[in-house]
Amino acid sequence: MPEIWLKYGTTDVALDIKFGNLLAQVCPDIPLMSDEDIAATLGNVAMSNNMLILALSRSKPVQRIVQMLQAVIQSRGFEGVHVNGVRKLPIMESNEGFNVGSHDCPLFLGRRYENVIFVSRTSYDPLFGFSGTPTILLRYYMQDRMLAAFESRRSNLPTPGVDCPPMAVALSASEKLSAASVELVASNSGISGIYSGNICDGFRNAIQKLTSATTVEVDYAKSAIVGG
Template sequence: MPEIWLNYGITDVVLDIRAENLEQKIDSDGKILDDSAINEKLNTIDFSKPMELVVLHNSKSIQKIISSMFTLCEQKSKPFPKILTDKKILNQVKAGLPEGSSINEFENMENPNSNLVFMGEMEFDGLFGYETVSTRLIKKFGLESMLSAYAKRQGNLPVPGQYPESLQEAKKFSDNFEIQGIEIVANSQGIIDFSIGHPSETLSNTKILESNSIKDVGQHKTMIISTGKDASNDNLGKSFSSLWNCSNAIKKDGLAILVAECKGGLGSDALQQYIENRLTLEQLRNPTKYISGMEDLLFLSEIQKNFQIGLVSILPEFYAKKLNMISLPGIKYSMDYILKTQGARQKVAVVADGARILLR
């Protein structure tokens, strides 16, 4: 029996699946940068200038870049950059930092200065096509601009890996600020590449992500999808991106089971309001006000016309049912459910790094 480990929050869980039921295991790939190549790229930074490094989310690749920067500062006898991050992930980020570093909360973009360097790992996104430093900034600090980005969406289905007009809105938003970005492209093995510059310039890394992440795998009736890393399944809204990335490879009336811990809860106001009956699907079509996560609710309702979705998470069963998903209490139950409803010989495709892969 093949043993497949899938990420689930800060741990991995094992999927026990018989060889005869495993159709394919799909993972991300790409050549990884070694330490000397990482240091060579980081050496282009002027460490004598004060730097405030804003960590937009936590991941192994981000921790790797930070620790490499600290090593270089030590070697050059330069001051360590100040680390800033969102209150919610402050302790997580702190745990992965090198000794001697200080970390504080990053509150807002009201008075940004040119010392700010925003750091994020590039992924795919249903609304913007790509999740970049620019899109993370508009989502977090540009709610008014988000209405325009949402209105410019390409239809009511997600468009990961494409370049919709919405992405230009994110670029326009980040152009308002004299800031820098470090845009990382990584996979489950390590860092593939990264670029340093204004977030509107580092957007060009989308081409590198695209060339390493698109896989032609045909269509599958049944798929189990892990997001691949903790930061991508911290909440339900974020976890949906992995589902969108795989949606074109799921047959009509098929089944996709999303494995996502969601310890941060639903992660969006729109999902919360919908569950509390304060928002209807009709209101998502042409809203006059943007509510965070609207796009995920819209995409979910449209995609469910094509296939069923199961969810392995710690969210209350009531949430899953309200969102028309099958609630499964653990990874073991997902295989049991498949074999019981689809037959003992059903073949299953398993995606190990859903956030950084795009299936066709």
């Protein structure tokens, strides 16, 4: 067995790993989209002048899709298109802020855009069950609703892959957003699905694709409190 040591506090811990496990390459067995299929799907995304594309992930699949969207935008001659990554948006009191949400679930941008597109990668999440545009927006930009989502959890144990109350809070907060999303189902091998349009519908469709092709297993830690 290979000798591997990991730092644990002020000491080192030895790990015993079989060679077979090191040689195995673990990746989801999901059919991948061809470049032609990806381009055709992105060609159906509604675009316009004065548009904002906000990438909600730094993953390679999201970066690739943003670059391909930029190529489509350039080929169609749209102007005033801005591309940004995950960042803090102006606070509610900002005089320059433009609310693309509702009064009870505001989401403020720095200026008014004719079209706003969020790009994210759908995956599993321990609190919401799944991660995507609705949950990322809630986590980063809607602190009050994020607190409500956290308080709605049924237990302190992680619930990846489960349709749970925090997910309902996230979907409710995104229902009235005047924006669209491009949700990706992807792995390190490539992109398996692209779902665009309404934020909540695109997220649900991406979840359906993800759960139909993958599974998630959680090993809960076992502990006991012994008193004398």
